[in-house]
Amino acid sequence: MKTVKLTIDNKEIEVDSSLTVIQAAELAGIDIPKLCYDERLDIFGACRMCIVEIEGNRKLQTACSTKVREGMVVHTKTDRVIEARKDILGLLLDNHPNDCLICEKAGSCLLQDYAYEYGVKFRTHSGKTRDPYIDDTNPFYIYDAQKCILCGLCVRVCSRLQVTGAIDFVNRGFDTIIGTPFNDGLINSNCVSCGNCVSACPTGALMPKSKEKFRAWEVKKVKTTCAFCGVGCQINLLVKDDKVVGVEPVKDAVNEGLLCVKGKFSFNFINHPDRLNTPLLKEDGVFKEISWDRAYEIIKEKVDKYMEENGPDSFAGLSSARCTNEENYLFQKLFRAVLKTNNIDHCARL
Amino acid sequence: MTNSIAEIKNNDTIFVIGSNTTETHPVIGAFIKQAVKKGAKLIVADPREIELSRFADVHLQLKPGTNIALINGMMNVIIENKLYDEEYINKNCENFEELARLVKNYPPERSAEICGVDKDLIIKAALIYANSPNAGIYYTMGVTQHSTGTHAVMSLSNLALLCGNIGKENAGINPLRGQNNVQGASDMGATPADLTGYQKIFHRESLEKFERAWSTKLSDRVGATITEMFKLIEEEKIKFLYIMGENPVVSDPDTNHVISALKKVDFLIVQDIFFTETCEYADLVLPAVSFAQKDGTFTNTERRVQRVRKAVKENGLAKPDWQIIMEIMNTLGYEKKYTEPKEIMKEISSLTPQYSGINYEKIDANGIQWPCKDKDDTGTKFLHKDKISRGKGLFMPVEYVKSRETPDDEYPFILTTGRILYHYHTRTMTGREEGLNEIAGSSYIEINDETANRLSIQNGDKVRVKSRRGEIITRAKVVNTIDRDVLFMPFHFTDGQANYLTNTFVDEIAKIPELKVSAVSIEKLKEEDHV
Ligand code: SF4
Ligand code: SF4
Ligand code: SF4
Ligand code: FES
Numbered sequence: 001m002k003t004v005k006l007t008i009d010n011k012e013i014e015v016d017s018s019l020t021v022i023q024a025a026e027l028a029g030i031d032i033p034k035l036c037y038d039e040r041l042d043i044f045g046a047c048r049m050c051i052v053e054i055e056g057n058r059k060l061q062t063a064c065s066t067k068v069r070e071g072m073v074v075h076t077k078t079d080r081v082i083e084a085r086k087d088i089l090g091l092l093l094d095n096h097p098n099d100c101l102i103c104e105k106a107g108s109c110l111l112q113d114y115a116y117e118y119g120v121k122f123r124t125h126s127g128k129t130r131d132p133y134i135d136d137t138n139p140f141y142i143y144d145a146q147k148c149i150l151c152g153l154c155v156r157v158c159s160r161l162q163v164t165g166a167i168d169f170v171n172r173g174f175d176t177i178i179g180t181p182f183n184d185g186l187i188n189s190n191c192v193s194c195g196n197c198v199s200a201c202p203t204g205a206l207m208p209k210s211k212e213k214f215r216a217w218e219v220k221k222v223k224t225t226c227a228f229c230g231v232g233c234q235i236n237l238l239v240k241d242d243k244v245v246g247v248e249p250v251k252d253a254v255n256e257g258l259l260c261v262k263g264k265f266s267f268n269f270i271n272h273p274d275r276l277n278t279p280l281l282k283e284d285g286v287f288k289e290i291s292w293d294r295a296y297e298i299i300k301e302k303v304d305k306y307m308e309e310n311g312p313d314s315f316a317g318l319s320s321a322r323c324t325n326e327e328n329y330l331f332q333k334l335f336r337a338v339l340k341t342n343n344i345d346h347c348a349r350l
Numbered sequence: 351m352t353n354s355i356a357e358i359k360n361n362d363t364i365f366v367i368g369s370n371t372t373e374t375h376p377v378i379g380a381f382i383k384q385a386v387k388k389g390a391k392l393i394v395a396d397p398r399e400i401e402l403s404r405f406a407d408v409h410l411q412l413k414p415g416t417n418i419a420l421i422n423g424m425m426n427v428i429i430e431n432k433l434y435d436e437e438y439i440n441k442n443c444e445n446f447e448e449l450a451r452l453v454k455n456y457p458p459e460r461s462a463e464i465c466g467v468d469k470d471l472i473i474k475a476a477l478i479y480a481n482s483p484n485a486g487i488y489y490t491m492g493v494t495q496h497s498t499g500t501h502a503v504m505s506l507s508n509l510a511l512l513c514g515n516i517g518k519e520n521a522g523i524n525p526l527r528g529q530n531n532v533q534g535a536s537d538m539g540a541t542p543a544d545l546t547g548y549q550k551i552f553h554r555e556s557l558e559k560f561e562r563a564w565s566t567k568l569s570d571r572v573g574a575t576i577t578e579m580f581k582l583i584e585e586e587k588i589k590f591l592y593i594m595g596e597n598p599v600v601s602d603p604d605t606n607h608v609i610s611a612l613k614k615v616d617f618l619i620v621q622d623i624f625f626t627e628t629c630e631y632a633d634l635v636l637p638a639v640s641f642a643q644k645d646g647t648f649t650n651t652e653r654r655v656q657r658v659r660k661a662v663k664e665n666g667l668a669k670p671d672w673q674i675i676m677e678i679m680n681t682l683g684y685e686k687k688y689t690e691p692k693e694i695m696k697e698i699s700s701l702t703p704q705y706s707g708i709n710y711e712k713i714d715a716n717g718i719q720w721p722c723k724d725k726d727d728t729g730t731k732f733l734h735k736d737k738i739s740r741g742k743g744l745f746m747p748v749e750y751v752k753s754r755e756t757p758d759d760e761y762p763f764i765l766t767t768g769r770i771l772y773h774y775h776t777r778t779m780t781g782r783e784e785g786l787n788e789i790a791g792s793s794y795i796e797i798n799d800e801t802a803n804r805l806s807i808q809n810g811d812k813v814r815v816k817s818r819r820g821e822i823i824t825r826a827k828v829v830n831t832i833d834r835d836v837l838f839m840p841f842h843f844t845d846g847q848a849n850y851l852t853n854t855f856v857d858e859i860a861k862i863p864e865l866k867v868s869a870v871s872i873e874k875l876k877e878e879d880h881v
Pocket of ligand 2: 157167194195
């Protein structure tokens with residue numbers, strides 16, 4: 001590995017020569033703002049939020065697309081850089097509806113975060129704003145063109161990471177939006193509803209259709225493992241008032257920030273009213289609610305009876321590929337150590 | 351998996367057989383597509399045209415149940431052309447001569463005939479696989495759910511050994527496990543012959559180790575598999591059946607048979623998070639909490655033990671499964687108590703060599719791939735690094751044999767079943783998601799367009815499908831992605847439930863049912879039959 005030495009905001013660091021300035025800065029603990037950058041994707045260089053001043057260059061450079069060089073001296077927060085970023089944000093906001101008060105993305109929206117950080121307000125202007133366009137045909141998420149900053153992250157995530165290629169930039173110039181090839185609604189495209197574009201969108205342009213209203217600061221995040229398939233994707237459950245209201249992918253994990261439709265959107269079963277709430281005993285063909293104590297009593301009666309009349313091999317158990325390791329372990333322990341039989345299996349074969 | 355998910359993107363060649371990966375393991379499917387975009391070659395062997403076949407260099411659209419003939423044919427080409435890894439074989443493998451002798455009888459012409467594919471495609475696939483420095487094999491139930499499933503897996507392992515692809519990074523032989531914790535359930539000994547970590551119950555030393563740890567005597571008699579259990583119930587030998595988190599009325603083959611066994615058993619406990627189809631037949635139903643309401647671990651398909659964390663409270667009186675089992679044990683006089691799953695993991699790692707270095711602190715950030723031997727071990731990215739795990743890699747030549755049920759005049763079509771992207775297993779969870787039902791809400795059967803035309807069946811028509819075990823009504827989905835004599839049905843749905851048709855022939859070694867091949871008939875429902 002070849003390394004180079006460079007200075008970023010007076011901090012000297014040595015990094016792999018293949019890195020970009022934005023990556024080197026991250027290693028140095030310096031945060032450079034970015035709207036179209038994702039470390040999993042190749043460089044796009046569209047938003048220009050990541051501009052920095054590099055000594056010896058007259059023009060400001062985009063940190064996400066500039067490779068590090070030996071002896072490079074980078075400044076990420078000079079007045080000139082800050083003014084330029086303000087201009088960029090100002091222009092983006094000119095095209096953006098003044099909706100933050102009611103937008104569910106507020107609190108986790110990069111555009112809003114940067115506007116706050118750089119003190120940029122919505123301004124009144126007589127110029128044109130973009131026409132409203134909403135695609136809500138997909139049952140899981142919605143696209144609102146007015147909130148879209150055309151950073152292209154969704155398009156690139158869909159084509160490079162999910163490799164479905166359902167969406168692209170359509171129309172030209174001022175009328176550019178994100179859409180499907182024939183623009184007849186996301187549901188009629190080859191979109192597989194993985195929601196990976198939604199997870200990547202920095203603004204409120206692509207949003208899950210949530211049953212519950214919630215905002216970033218109202219939820220706690222609990223990292224866990226998706227319960228659907230053997231890939232074992234890592235997810236953050238978003239919890240509000242003891243309810244799971246959303247799911248986001250974990251990037252630094254086996255799934256590299258990707259999910260499928262089940263992991264991303266199928267969480268409503270958790271709080272579903274059909275959930276079983278009490279033990280049920282069938283008497284004369286009808287199920288009646290009973291207490292746990294009563295349930296255990298019945299189990300004991302039955303176990304004693306069959307153990308005496310029929311012996312250990314009259315017991316059998318089916319364990320679950322849906323349950324945890326600890327539960328599978330205890331289940332076989334119950335059958336082996338307590339009921340003294342090896343009649344235990346699970347549905348691994350199905 | 352012998353290897354890791356992250357390695358997929360660095361395979362030079364990916365051979366996907368019997369796996370509709372983009373639907374069953376979508377994120378792995380995405381990684382496979384990324385690899386192809388980066389330049390990897392892709393070979394797909396599947397009876398249907400699937401999303402991955404559009405990315406493939408070769409798609410072998412073989413008849414269901416002919417995997418072994420295909421793999422033997424590929425090995426024939428590799429051996430005839432001396433493309434195998436001689437040095438690797440000399441160093442690591444035994445029984446090469448036997449293999450060479452057997453596959454000599456599978457020239458590509460013969461395999462092509464059996465599999466119903468063009469012989470040039472078999473040759474092409476063999477050359478691509480053999481000429482790649484790093485080739486990984488990926489498979490799922492399309493390989494295992496056959497009466498010859500275990501043999502097909504051996505056959506794949508022969509192929510991988512032949513080209514030196516085992517014990518190597520970015521290659522290997524990689525079963526993709528279907529349900530979230532199938533790997534873990536097997537690791538934990540939820541099978542009739544194994545204690546945790548595949549320690550055999552008939553192996554004296556292992557059994558004694560557990561007897562000491564659990565302070566009790568244990569039986570060394572191998573127990574019954576799921577299919578055997580249903581038989582033993584009918585013979586009135588099994589009286590008490592406890593089902594935790596499974597829904598065999600929908601997921602298991604030959605539904606009528608399953609139902610009659612569940613009706614017959616004296617006492618049935620079903621423990622689940624919803625009132626499933628199987629609960630109907632229970633005497634006692636116990637409410638469990640979902641994955642989001644408890645702590646624990648799942649082990650994914652690449653052997654990575656990862657944390658499950660409690661995010662929301664228990665609903666009603668429902669309890670975590672571990673707590674219910676523990677309380678039952680305590681009620682029955684076994685005193686051991688655990689206050690949290692972490693303590694159970696401690697006991698697991700003390701008894702399970704592959705898990706001995708695993709604890710909750712260590713797996714907190716990123717999980718760990720077993721084997722993990724001690725507290726300093728950071729886990730194992732790919733298996734068999736220095737030597738093939740059994741000492742030497744043994745070639746196990748296997749002959750192709752026909753599926754147990756083949757089409758005849760009465761049942762002229764092969765029905766094959768599988769999963770779709772939008773649902774999980776028996777839909778107890780995904781069936782309650784409106785959006786998923788909006789996209790995929792009901793059962794269907796895929797039928798080739800020419801066949802449909804011949805039988806005057808149109809897209810969306812109601813059809814009756816019959817097998818020797820039962821009949822169902824579902825809707826036809828007319829496609830051009832499946833062979834003329836093959837039909838496909840997802841097994842998730844209860845309105846037109848595929849498993850009424852499937853058979854219970856099992857693979858004698860792994861006891862996996864032959865869900866991928868049943869002989870059926872199909873007819874358009876007449877007006878007056880409409881129900
Ligand atoms: S929808 Fe979001 S991710 Fe896509 S271009 Fe617009 S702002 Fe960027
Ligand atoms: S949901 Fe997935 S497939 Fe659909 S547009 Fe977004 S990234 Fe592409
Ligand atoms: S998100 Fe999808 S691919 Fe990932 S573990 Fe869950 S079901 Fe599997
Ligand atoms: S982040 Fe660099 S140009 Fe957008």
